[in-house]
């Protein structure tokens with residue numbers, strides 16, 4: 450894939466970029482490693498001021514960077530602005546909380562008395578240069594939620610962003626530079642995916658974090674495993690959205706629309722499989738379908754647009770193939786199921802609701818990355834859980850029920866990194882984020898996210914003894 454801005458609304462190539470040579474990439478790795486020596490010594494207070502400054506600049510740039518994102522990957526402009534605002538909030542959150550999250554720990558004397566130490570300290574030290582391989586769907590947020598904690602911990606960062614969001618990648622490098630970060634603390638590597646292995650094998654690179662497809666995650670994890678380097682992987686998701694008879698069905702259906710189509714349906718934590726109890730199935734479907742049909746599809750730069758084009762032509766073809774396969778095997782489209790007419794060369798797809806899903810259909814196993822919902826009818830909670838878990842993925846989930854017994858059961862049995870009750874899954878700086886099964890491992894955000902990029906170091910001090918006279 451060339452490194453280029455290709456506008457998904459028109460299919461037009463706006464800008465192309467030459468990839469860095471191997472030599473230039475090597476120079477940047479060297480710079481990142483040198484910068485680490487200076488950066489780790491800066492201290493939390495100084496790093497927090499730099500991160501707050503970056504947040505202020507991002508707030509000032511909100512409109513222009515939102516336009517860049519929308520032009521590069523097609524998200525509605527209102528969502529792009531909201532993404533930029535969320536990034537600034539996360540930066541401020543880590544600036545405020547990192548010192549406490551990474552404060553030295555002092556195991557109790559009672560627990561450690563037999564270790565022979567006079568004093569023990571557990572310290573979180575930065576790992577060094579971290580390579581981040583990031584996707585295009587939230588081109589700012591995916592990077593900031595790694596970079597804010599990683600930088601606050603004292604690491605330096607190399608970003609290999611998706612090839613279709615190069616201007617956003619360059620903006621991020623510029624943002625951290627303008628905020629005053631020492632040169633080399635945050636750099637974007639405009640390289641193709643073929644260059645990732647060499648960067649990761651470089652001894653000056655300590656660890657990697659990847660958000661993206663299962664295939665990309667497996668490739669990076671294999672190299673990192675071979676090099677014995679730590680990785681955090683946030684991969685695909687096919688999140689279940691359970692609706693039980695005790696739920697507020699109208700609210701569940703209205704929220705389901707947002708949960709499915711946020712970011713044009715291209716979010717790893719979007720609800721994708723709607724598992725609805727038979728008692729409320731028809732009422733849910735009716736309102737959900739109405740909501741999906743009423744969405745405004747169009748130019749993502751228009752303020753009123755709710756659904757823009759998919760980010761890539763291939764993405765639309767993949768989505769279309771999943772829907773066509775399901776319909777061919779007997780699924781019914783209650784709405785959508787095709788490209789909207791009259792949308793020219795843009796990569797649009799109609800908001801779609803499918804029922805009658807069977808386990809022989811591809812859509813039952815694969816992630817739908819676009820505004821397509823698969824609705825299932827179930828007889829009871831046991832069937833709902835079994836269906837929720839009948840997927841290789843386990844990123845997050847939502848469960849709509851006011852029955853506390855059912856809530857406990859879902860909290861225990863749903864195989865996912867999160868269960869959101871009576872609401873939709875959303876990421877938040879203070880909440881751990883990540884999955885189980887093929888959705889990856891490790892956690893982003895919260896205390897867990899910042900500690901992923903630290904070495905937990907035991908400092909053991911023996912009794913000092915008497916000085917020689």
Ligand SMILES: O=CCCC(=O)O
Nearest residue numbers: 586716717718875876
């Ligand atoms: O694509 C996954 C990330 C979505 C989010 O953090 O809101």
